[in-house]
Structures are given as C-alpha cells and as structure tokens.
Amino acid sequence: MLVDLVQNTLDGLTFGAGYALLALGFTLIFGVLRRVNLSYGPSIMLGCYAATWVSLAFHSNLFFLLIVTVAATILAGAYVERLCFAPHRGGSAIAAMVASFALWMQFEELATVLLPRHLYSFPALYQGGPLTFGPLFLRLEALAMLATAAIVCPLMWWTLYRTRFGLAVRAVVSQPVAAELAGIGVARIFVLVFALASAIGGLAGYLIAASHEQVTPMLGMWSTLKGLLAMMLGGLGSLPGAVLGGLALGVLEAHSQWFFGPQMRDLIAYLLLFVLLAVNPRWMSAWTTTRSAS
Amino acid sequence: MDVRVDDYTIGVLTNVALFSFVALSAYLLLLAGEMSFGQQAFFGVGAYAGGMLTAMFGWPLPAAMLAAMAAGAAAQFLVGLPTLRMRGLYFAMATLAAAEMARILFELLHFQRTVDGDTVGPDGTQGFRSIRWVFEAGIEPAEYLALIVTLLAFVIAGFGLVERSRLGATLRMIGEDPELAASLGIDVDRVKLGVAAAAGALAALGGVLYAHHNTYIEPRNFDIMLGVHSLVYALIGGLGTAAGPLLGVLLDIGALEGSRVFESYRMTVFGGLVAVLLIFRPRGLLDERVVHWLRSRFS
Numbered sequence: 001m002l003v004d005l006v007q008n009t010l011d012g013l014t015f016g017a018g019y020a021l022l023a024l025g026f027t028l029i030f031g032v033l034r035r036v037n038l039s040y041g042p043s044i045m046l047g048c049y050a051a052t053w054v055s056l057a058f059h060s061n062l063f064f065l066l067i068v069t070v071a072a073t074i075l076a077g078a079y080v081e082r083l084c085f086a087p088h089r090g091g092s093a094i095a096a097m098v099a100s101f102a103l104w105m106q107f108e109e110l111a112t113v114l115l116p117r118h119l120y121s122f123p124a125l126y127q128g129g130p131l132t133f134g135p136l137f138l139r140l141e142a143l144a145m146l147a148t149a150a151i152v153c154p155l156m157w158w159t160l161y162r163t164r165f166g167l168a169v170r171a172v173v174s175q176p177v178a179a180e181l182a183g184i185g186v187a188r189i190f191v192l193v194f195a196l197a198s199a200i201g202g203l204a205g206y207l208i209a210a211s212h213e214q215v216t217p218m219l220g221m222w223s224t225l226k227g228l229l230a231m232m233l234g235g236l237g238s239l240p241g242a243v244l245g246g247l248a249l250g251v252l253e254a255h256s257q258w259f260f261g262p263q264m265r266d267l268i269a270y271l272l273l274f275v276l277l278a279v280n281p282r283w284m285s286a287w288t289t290t291r292s293a294s
Numbered sequence: 295m296d297v298r299v300d301d302y303t304i305g306v307l308t309n310v311a312l313f314s315f316v317a318l319s320a321y322l323l324l325l326a327g328e329m330s331f332g333q334q335a336f337f338g339v340g341a342y343a344g345g346m347l348t349a350m351f352g353w354p355l356p357a358a359m360l361a362a363m364a365a366g367a368a369a370q371f372l373v374g375l376p377t378l379r380m381r382g383l384y385f386a387m388a389t390l391a392a393a394e395m396a397r398i399l400f401e402l403l404h405f406q407r408t409v410d411g412d413t414v415g416p417d418g419t420q421g422f423r424s425i426r427w428v429f430e431a432g433i434e435p436a437e438y439l440a441l442i443v444t445l446l447a448f449v450i451a452g453f454g455l456v457e458r459s460r461l462g463a464t465l466r467m468i469g470e471d472p473e474l475a476a477s478l479g480i481d482v483d484r485v486k487l488g489v490a491a492a493a494g495a496l497a498a499l500g501g502v503l504y505a506h507h508n509t510y511i512e513p514r515n516f517d518i519m520l521g522v523h524s525l526v527y528a529l530i531g532g533l534g535t536a537a538g539p540l541l542g543v544l545l546d547i548g549a550l551e552g553s554r555v556f557e558s559y560r561m562t563v564f565g566g567l568v569a570v571l572l573i574f575r576p577r578g579l580l581d582e583r584v585v586h587w588l589r590s591r592f593s
Contacts (some may be wrong), residue, residue, distance in 0.1 A: 008545050036383060038522070087573040093382065094329050095576035101522050102568035109561040221518070225394075232387050267398045274391040277384055278376035 003135045008254045014142035016250020017149035018211075021204035022227035023234060023242035024156060025197040031237045032173055033195045035093055038100045039080050041223030042107035044205035047073030048215045049111040052120045052205065062123060062210075069209075077109065077198030081191055089190070089197060101275035104224075108217050119216050122209040141211035148207060152200060153243050159196075160239070169193060232273055304435045308507055310540075310548050311442045315500025316520065317527035318449060318540035319493040324528055326489045328378070329519050333497045334372075335396035336366040338516030340446035340498025341505035342400060342416060348506070349414045350407055355427050359394030359502050366498020367491040369396075374490030378483065393521055400513035410563040421512030428506045446540075449496065453536035465489065503585050530568050532580030541579060 022041075029037050050072035051065040060068075085100035126140040160166035171179040172189050180186045205223065209215050226249070234245020249269060257265040316337045333442055344362035347353040353361070365381030379387040406415030416422040439515045456462045467475045468482055476482045505511050523546075524539075546564055550556060556563045574580060 026490065036386075083573075084570045088576065092576040094324075094529065095572045097329075097386075098522075098526050099569040099572045101526060102565040102572075104565070105561040106565035110568065163388075207324065225518070228390075236383070263398050263401055267395055267402075270391040270394045270398070274388055274395065277380065277388040277391070 004258065005138055005255075008258050009251055010136060010138060011142070012251030013112075013247055014138070014145050014250070015254060016230075016247035016284030017145040018204055018208050018246075018250050019226050019230040020149050020243040020246025021145075021152060021200055021207075022223055023230035023246045024152065025201040025204070025241065026227045026231045027234075027237060027239055027242040028156075028193055028197040031239070032169060033085055033089075035085055035088075035096045036100070036228070037080060037085070037197075038097060038224055039104040039107060039220075040077075040100075040197070040201060041225070041227060042104040042220030043076035043080060044073050044201045044223050045215070045217065045220035046076045046107045046111055047071075047202045048121075048122065048205050048209040048219060049114055051209075052215050053114055055123055056115075056120075062125060065123065066203075066206050069206040070199050073202030073205060074195050074198040077194050077201070078191070079103070081194040085190065085194070086187065089187070093143065104220065108220060111217050111220075119214055122213055122215050122290065124213045125210045131186070138145055138213065141207065145207045145211065146289060148203060149243070149246075152203070153239075156200075156239060165192070223281070227274055229269060299436065301435065302440055306548060308435070308439045308442060310543050311439065311446050312500055312504045312507060313385065313524070313527070313543045313547060314446055315449070316497045316524040317531070317543050318453070318523075318536060319497040319500075320524040321528035321531075321536065321539045322453075322489060322496065324525075324533060325465050325469050326486055327472065327554075328486070329382070329386045329525065329587045330389040330579070331518065331525065332393030332396075332492075333374070333493065333524050334516045334518070334520035335389075335393035336370050336494040337501040337520065338396060338400060338498035338511075338513075339369045339494075340366045341511050341516070342403070342422065343498070343503075344502025345422055345425040345505040345511060346405070346415065349422075349425045350409060352409070355431070355506060358427075359499060362498045363495040364501040366501070367495040370494025370497075371487060371491040374487050378486045378490060378497065389522070390518065393516075394518065395513025397513050397516050400516065419513060421510055422505075423510050425505050425509045425511070438507065442507075443488070445499065445503070449499075450536050450540070452485065457536070471558075477510050526568060528578075530571055530578050532578030532584065534573075534578070534580045534582040534585030538578055538580040546584045 021226070022044075026037070026040055029035065029040065047069040051069040054060055054068050055065055078102060080103050084096055084103060088096035088099070109187040124141070125144060128140075130139045131143070132138075158166075160169060168184045168189055171182065171184055172186055172294070176186060201223075205219070208223075209219065229247045230246040231242050232245070233249055234241035234243070252272070253265050253269060256268045316333050319333045319336065320330055323333075343365040344355075344358045347358035347361055348355055373389065373392045374460070377385055377392070380388055400416065401419050403416045404418050406413050406417060407413075412424065414422075414424050433441075464475065464480055464485060467478075468480065468485060472482050484488040504515075527542030527546065528539045528543065529542070531538030531540060545567075550560045550564050571579070
C-alpha cells in the first residue's frame, strides 16, 4: 500500500514534469503577451507529426527526431504569432484567442493530411525495461522528462533574470509602452518569446510522444488542456507556479486514477480548478509580480 | 408550399439552424462581456434532459422542450453564481472546467428503463440511442426543419426586441464597462445572472432539438470543440446583431461543408479565413458599425 502510494507519486511527478514544461510555455506566452494561445498544443502536435513523418521516411536517429520536432514546433509557433498575435497587439484579446483556435483546426487537418491514419507509433527513447529501485520502478523516459524539467526551469529563470534579453522581456511585461519608448523592439521580443515557448513545447512534445510511444491528432487538444490546467492551478502568469502547478496536477492525477479510475481523475482535476477559481480567482495572481488577466 | 429540396440540403440546413442556437447563446454572453468556453454543456443538458423525457417517460416534445430549457437555464444560473464575477480568461477557464465536468458526468450517467420492450436511456460512453419521438410522430425532415427555423425566428425576433429596448442598451453597457454600468445604478450581478439563465435556456433548446434530429447522442458530442466553435461563429458573424452568429454558422456549415468544394481541406480553408478575417474585422463581419450603417440606410 505504501509502496503503491510512493510509486503513484513518482509516476505523478514524471507526468507532472511534462505538464510543467507545457505550462511553462503557456505561461511564457501569457505572461508576456497577456494572450492565451489555444493552438500551442496543436503546434506541438504538428511538430511531433513532422518527426513521425521523418522517422517513417528516413529511419533517422533519435537526436535528429528531437531537432525536427522542436524546429517544426517553432515554425508552427511563428506562423501562429504572425497570423493571430502580431495583428492583434494592443487589440482584442478575444479575437486573438479565437484566431489561434482557427489555426488549431488547420493544424489538425494538416496532420491528418500528412499522416492519414489515426495512430502512429513514435520511436521510444529506450528499448529495455524500466529501472528498478527495490519495489519501485521508473521508466527511462520518465527520468528524461524529470531531468529535462529540472534543467529547463532554472535555465528559464536564468534567461529571464540574468540576461539582457530577459531584462527586455520583463520590461515589456511590466510596462509595454515605456519599454517601447526606451528603445526595446517590442514586436521582436514577442517573436522571440514565442519561439522560446515553442522550443520548450517541442521538447516537451517529443518527450511525451516518446514516452507514450505513439502520436494521434488528439495530442494537440490534450497538450492545450493539460498546459492550461497546470498554468491556472499554479497561479496564472507565474513561472515557478507553472512548474508547481504541473507537478501538482501530475501527482493529483496519478493518485485519483489509482483510486477512482480515469474518468474521476479528469473530473477531480477540473473540479479542483473550478473550486479554486470560484473561491478566489485573485489567489492566482497573488504570488506573481504581473497584473491579472484582462 | 411545394418546394422540392433534396435530403442532403435539408440535413445541412437543419444543422445550420441547430448550431445557431448554441452560437446565439455564446453571442448573448459576449454582449454582456463574457467569453464562455462552456456553452456545449448546456446544449448537452438540453439534449439529455429532452431526450430522456420523450424517449423514457413518454412526454410530448413541446413539454420536453420547455423542461429542457428550464434545466439549461437552471444549470447555467448555478454555474453563473460563482463565476460571473470573474473576468476574461478566468471566466473562460471556469466555464471550460464546468463544461468538461458536465461531459464526464454524461459519461458516468447510466440510467435506463424498459419502454415497450426496449431498453432506452443514457448508457455512459455508449451514448443514448432511440430518441425517436419526431420519427414516431410522423414528422418529415422538412417539417422538422420548418419547426426549428420557426423557433429560431422567434429567438431572433426576441433578440431584436431586446436590442431595441432599454435592456439591450444596459446589456451592451455592462459588456463595455461594468464599473460604469454599476456606477449608474445598474445591478450588474443580477443582469448577468439573468443573461446566464437565458443563454443556458437557449443552448438547451438547441440541444433538445439536436437530440431529436439525430436520435442518438453521446458525451463526445458535447466536448470543448463544440464550445469553441460556437464562440467562433458568434465572433466571425459579428457582434452587432443576432443575425451575426447565424452568418457565422452559415459560413462554416452551410457554405464550406454544404458545398463540398474543399473536401478534405475544409478546416484549413475555414481556419485561415477566420484568422485573416479577424485581423481586419476583430468584432466580426456584422459588427456594430456595419449594423448601424445598415440601419441608417434601410430604415
């Protein structure tokens, strides 16, 4: 029983590391642009599809597939930024969000045109069995996911708080007009932030697809929903919050799935989000320096 | 009237009319300044409630419609109580969470009984079959379409009356600036709860009609895709008039799916169209300015 609890927590943390990476990308875009990019997940899905296509056509090695996933996700992200977010800068948040949904539909169709079957296998990172620690076991993909999150999060922090680029990003977040007047190319920052978020998303997508060992068009909606949920649970717009929210969501899901099954797992996650929002939506911005959503 | 229309066209037009209800409910909330990702839930509540009443308990369709609308209104009123004070993304996420909870509850709903030797009722993910009231009453597809369009016309006329009234002005003021509205003595919370109940009833009416058109519903019909689509329809059609959401549905289901020109590229064409359109018209084709201009020309 205790072993199960520990094992579930361990599994939850590894799922959660994936959610944390997704939430990090969402938070980066939301924090800087004050906009929700609904096609974030679908662009990751498209990246994974591009890699699957390459692996079917050329049997390439794992590292090359990772590069393809990240590059295709960045390309898709750039397309989204140009079409949905650049034109609506300072304009309607609803229009930008709805436009990003419109591109989501394009990405889903593009994926099915590229690879028409519903399900494709995605090359796993490692063929052997899981690592065992006494009664506990851990898959290598899970370890890779945890390690990636553990590297990416401090790296993000360092980028945002210790580089000139990070300074410019933070200036744009807190005072967009003043930042522009001070000579920061706000439009350029937006593009770079989008690219950075897409790169993190691509990395997360690659690891998730490799640990599921399959891709379906549903990966897009799945990533968007999980990323949004983790971002909201962790406090909207806060980077450490996004990581904690992702890990908490993973652990919560692992335990509720173990005790109550998959439907209750999703129900509990949404119920928690709803209750947190209903009790006090403001708690979400309590530990962030940025202002609330508008 | 003796107009011959083939079954395919009737099917497309019926779908246009059915999805107009849920698009209109998203539009109503947008007028009050709230962006809901969850209208599919109330469409689903209407579909399940109405379907259960006619198929399991032998209610006539009109009575089931009224009851389903009441259920939809009550459901969105209850969701509205803790959520309507939220703004923007918070409200959108809360409605999304509520709608996904509703969908999972539909998946968990197993409630069947034997009617005339058949087992009918919702069976979780297996869906809910044999909602045959319309078929058994001998109503032809064209007649059912006429019924749906008539109801839709009443709804649009209702919107027209509200928009010309003081209530319509109040609604748009709350949508633009709730603090200003409150400072003028408008009870913003009460108006918004009323709007929520009306939007829930509207979506539920669409749902009960949908269930009886399809005769089969399943939880997947009421997922997030439907909710976001209704928001898209409302926004691209335009926020200036209740005809806007109809135009949005007509563009997607009517022109693109109906014409079958683009075949497997329909989503790509529609998606690109929406994204480009929103750059030039962020409040839709029939936005307030166009509507105002049209009114000044033709009245």
